[in-house]
Amino acid sequence: MCGIVGVFGHNPVSQVIYDSLSMLQHRGQDAAGIATCFEDRFYLEKGNGLITEVFDAANMARLLGNIGLGHVRYPTAGCASVAEAQPFYVNSPYGIVFAHNGNLTNVPDIVESLFHTDMRHLNTTSDSEVMLNVFAHALTRRGAVKPNEFDIFAAVEEVHRRCKGGYAVISVIAGVGMVAFRDLHGIRPLVFGSRTEGGKTEYMIASESVALQVSGFKIEHDLAPGEVIFISDAGELYTHVSLQAHEKAPCLFEYVYLARPDSTLDGASVYQCRINMGTKLAAKIKREWAHVPIDVVIPIPSTSRVAAQEIATRLNIPYRDALVRNRYVGRTFIMPGQAMRKQSIRRKLNPIPQAFEGKNILLVDDSIVRGTTIREIIAMVREQGAKKVYVSSAAPPVRFPNVYGIDMPARSELIANGKTVQQLATDIGADELIFQDLQDLKDSITEAEPGLAHFDTSVFDGTYVTGDVTEEYLATLEKQRNEAAKHTEDVASHITRNFSSRL
Template identity: 55%
Template sequence: MCGIVGFVANEPVNQLIYDALLLLQHRGQDAAGIATTNGRSFYMHKANGLVRDVFRTRNMRSLIGKAGIGQVRYPTAGSASSEEEAQPFYVNAPFGIVLAHNGNLTNAGVLREEMFYRDRRHINTSSDTEVLLNVLADEIQHSTEGIALDANSAFTALEKVYSRLQGSFAVVSMIAGYGLLAFRDANGIRPLCIGRMDIGQGKTQWMVSSESVAIEGIGYEFVRDVAPGEAIFVDLDGNFASRQIVADAELNPCIFEYVYLARPDSFMDGVSVFDVRMRMGDYLAKKISRETDINDIDVVMPIPDSSRPAAMQVAKHLGIEYREGFFKNRYIGRTFIMPGQAVRKKSVRQKLNAMRVEFHNKSVLIVDDSIVRGTTSYEIVQMARMAGARKVIFASAAPPVCFPNVYGIDMPTRSELVAYGRTHDEINEMIGSDQLIYQDVEDLKQAVRDINPIMTNFEASCFDGFYVTGNITTSYLDALEASRINPEATSDRAGDNSDFSRSQLHLQLTQQE
């Protein structure tokens, strides 16, 4: 999970990118990076840490230019500790390109071999973003032989790029001397939207962002979402062009964006995230009323902040008092995207505190947005009991997370998922609650459709096990899990969903040449 932005403006963009990344900080707390361009030169700074810690005054002054891109990252492929994995990535030919990416390529292993044996390109990290950058660079090289780059040649190159990439990707890239190129995968799994600011005399400043909140938060006007399989190109003079690259693209957005990842004040694909979370509460309330005696519940409490809209609706529909019993330390990062189970477990107690007066001798219905690994849920239940609750009912506004996510969210290992291979009663026992209630999958999907009826399909693989790209096999998941256990030994195969060995692939590529 990452947050990306790109700008073409008539003013220095370093502060604009910085401010936009602050508004997207919830999408990644591991690393941050900004690259700007002035003429044909790039200026870049990136490092591990939060935006406010990575960029000091001296760094900001060095990021000159009126166009650029930025990213906040939580890694899903590659090393969480290496600053070399931080984005944007840079390649010097053709022209010079910097690129940042949100998502995950499911065929990165095959592409890495193609880069070496066929395209004669060197990949220096284990990041799939560097692979994606080199695929793009290779296709732009072929599409611009003997000519200068323009929107048409960039879009022609992307036709080949789309045919090679599998998985999820929302991309912002800057091509030295030419402009901003951004595009979204054919399923629209990861979000990307467009903003603009008219500055008079027929001139317009443009930006793209993972979420609308970053556009509106810095005073730009939200224009629209980038469509699945669509690319946009903005040259350095502010001329905007777009093209639908994949003719049969179909919107299948990641439904977990609405559950947890996105800020509630964002709009994604015509849907208010806040309204979806309210509707999730409506449907959850109906299931709670069917499965438990609501007369035995004294209060409804949310786990701040993302479950608050759902909890408010649950309390409203059930006619039960809504109370805020957990208080959040806002200076602790989001526990779901904390690297390492031990760190996550410790950070729960640092992040949340249960106020005793709200729990003492009460039957408490706790509403959370989801349950992934179960570690956080267990700690929350124990906190409620230690604060004096006589009964703890735990309700999840999302269905059980039973399957790995391979499209850019850090929950790819089956053994890490509390709901994988366990019964409902076993999960309830593991988190220590008196009763556990999950949202139904179809109700979650309907919560989004209620806001925008055009939304018919979703990438909901972590809930229903259906992978929209159609290329996820058991062997792929096995290799992915092995790469997390021993990254050094298995990194070459972690992103490879083919049955080819290295030597077979080398032979195949040689024959194609």
């Protein structure tokens, strides 16, 4: 889950890209980068941290040009070093900068062919750099002094043939133009828009619609599965949809947690989807929890707030925002390392005691993934004198790894894996626990946008839409993940010890 944005303008675009990245910061807090192009030369600034930490007046002033792209990152593959920050750059052919959201599932096979057949060098462990080199090699094979739209479309077709998984990509080719494309199933989101400035048309492509709206771009359409958009350096717009494309199957978890509520993804208002989730979960609570006495509904902010308000309305029970969020602590879900996530929870949320004392509480969460957050929150709520603590989740249990760009690939990290709902309730310390049904979750999106009928539901049911994810692949991924997690935990523990010793 990263955030990407590309802008083709007729005036300097660095500030527009920065403003759009600020609207996508929730999609990645590990690193940020902006690349612009001026007179066929790239200007690139990137580093670890939030955009406010990476960019200042001095380096923003160095980002010259009327075309460029930006990226906010959290790591799904490789490490979290600054070397992995995007955009990536290669100087052959033409010079290309590249920003990618998603994850490839066949990286080892591609890497082998890149080394031995294409004879290209990789400088990081990032699958984004792998995909960039596939794209660059495909352009090289076309042999054009200056590629046209047909060369671009053919190169992207080769990327689709060689790269499996979920991906959304924006790239700038020096002296050629901007290219954007989406994977063959439309798993990761990508939206295209335009605006008119001084009688000229400018374009923006981004992960979520809010990135366009902040700068006054009108949404034109979400890219279809396998669709590529090419904007030439002269401002000519070309589109193509791959014959390899499948029926659209966007990631269901985008609507549950990843996207902002004020975004529209593939035509569906995320806000309306979450209202629908609350409506359906309230109906299930009425059916199955008639015996459960609930005094107050409290969301675990902020992603679950919309669903929780709808649940309270439907159940005719008071709603209270009684867990106050510290906005200066990042999203714990995307923090690297379990120890860091756990330490951040109590700094992130602080309870209002009078809302809990002597009451039967219904906590509403958007989803339960690792269980770290909900377990700590239940403990906090009990410390405030709650009589009973019930928990509801707007999503079904997350029981399977994600391989398309969300940081939950190891089954050993998923608290619901191999457990019944009752076992889960005991594990997290809840008196009762209830989950949204998968069909109700899918219906919540379809009711908001009837054109959406198929989804990537792999984290809930283990069905991977690309059809190439095997048990062997998942086992290898989990082993790599566990080794990387252990290293991250060791580093975090070392930093914590050193910091504490200096206090």
